[in-house]
Amino acid sequence: MSDPILSVRSLTTVLHLAGGKLPVVRGVDFDISEGETVALVGESGSGKTLTMLSVMGLHPQPPAEIVEGEVRLAGEDLLRATERRRRQVRGADLAMVYQDPMTSLNPLMRVGDQIEEVLTAHGRSNAEAEARTLEVLSEVGIPQPDRARRSYPHEFSGGMRQRVVIAMALALRPKVLIADEPTTALDVTIQQQIISLVSDLQDTMGMAVVWITHDLGVVARVAERILVMYGGHIVETGTTSEVFRRPEHPYTAGLLAAVPQARGDLREELYQIPGAPPDPSRYPSGCPFHPRCPNSIDTCIDQMPPMTVRDGGTGTHAAACWVPPEDWVA
């Protein structure tokens, strides 16, 4: 395998709150290869969004602070780079789109001007910026780009607005696109359009895409590899097919069993993970999943298990669990 385009090691981000320091991202490691599609899966409070905001350098400061780790883009450690350099990288090499397109759009500015601003801030001339804006609006499937360019965000539907945001993120042809639940607020037929759009653009531009999502169906549809996050840690990683076929973390196994069948006449009681995902202010000790886990042993209560590659696999599949799947009771 070639060197990863994005490499994250021991990333630890805390929130400074009145009550003290809250560790939300707790030593996260992962690599993204060029052109790869990876899903970062987690539920609310898992730390998945703050992880990727920290990678982007867009974590809200205060209250968030990266206290440890490395974020390397093509070998360069961004956490030790100047803010000026970080701004250069953002947009040009790393870009992010959010669930709510209005997070990235200024409601009072024509969308063309907003995209052009990104381009001129990265050294493109006005003429280049205008030409690229028209081109990228057309690449994301917005009809009549010349008219769209002169429109305001509110003049677009939700799906079209998300396309505008994707156009803005891709204006500089980044190497990595981070897509944070970009389809969650959209109808399924529009969600499918956005998924197809991003996959097509990925093929033509060759960028890597990290989908942040809670939807296992979306993961199965788009991702080659999966990172499962729970309680601030990556708890399982592997190719999508090996993780879905034989999950090695009880949380992943529970999530997969909790989803109703989308086809066929089998309708059984759904598997129910007891309890609810933990709040970052009250992450449990040891393995954060232990209070909900049917397979937990004493060790789980006070020791966080390391990521473990088990025998018989391809070496790409790892999980942070003290108990091997063959010893699970559920």
Added chain:
Amino acid sequence: MSILSATDLVKRYPIRGTRQELTAVAGVSLELGRGETLGIVGESGCGKSTLARLLVRLEEPTSGRVILDGSDITSLSSSELREVRRRIQLVFQDPYASLNPRVTVGRAIEEVLEVHRVRSEPEWKSRVGELLEMVGLASTFATRYPHQLSGGQRQRVGIARALAVEPEVLVLDEPVSALDVSVQSGIMNLLGRLRDELDLAYVFISHDLSMVRHISDRIAVMYLGRVVESGPWLPVSDEPLHPYTMALQEAVPTADPEAEAARQVAGVVGEVPDPANPPPGCAFHPRCPLAEEICVQVLPTLASLQDSHAAACHIAARRAGQPEATLA
């Protein structure tokens, strides 16, 4: 006999500052048997939430009728409505919005008993405990405040409040959509169990076809204010007749990478049209891969095409050997 039926329900809203009207529900008829679950699936703007509010008469229909156990609830006075609300209840997507943050869970349930004069005051406390246990919460939850609950626990409280009046019908509007995946399954299982134990009938409304097919006996698919397909859950979900349902089913990804890799998803073009300005003919025709001239001109009617499986589609009707509509 049906416990709940709706006949040709229409709801139009005036558009402020204009003389135009927006038709949110454009003539929906449905039947719900005792103990039965009717799933209603559709995307935003299809009118499913307005329909929910019409069924429990939180909104007045522009025309059409809702019949609950033989009596027309669309013509009742507000005092008579209270009796109706004891028999049919609405559960919302976000119970947080309907819970007063300063009122304990126990008091919030008690209020319902008080307003509807269910049982006598001395029994309330123990009844609150019973209701909480019925929805899978310890009776000690009665002393907690809404902010001390997780999303799933709040939805359980929402369900407990709805059950307090001992209704026969629950209208559930996106009851699990705001919840985490690992919590959704618990609520779905709870709804299934309560239905069996209390012999409840449900109208289960969601944008999520996989949840709807999981719990429903029959499914109605809505698009732009109309039912475009309805029938038993399995054929509607897995062998749909209407091209919109086909598109919906195809767009829903399944948590199975092998199946997903094998699928070629064509997708459907365009977006849901503006309900204030619907297309002529079949409202789906601008997005439909099968559309012909007739679809642009003539609104198809919902017709039974096979074994109580109905669709409102000219092409599906022709394929089923039904007489064809003709151009004017």
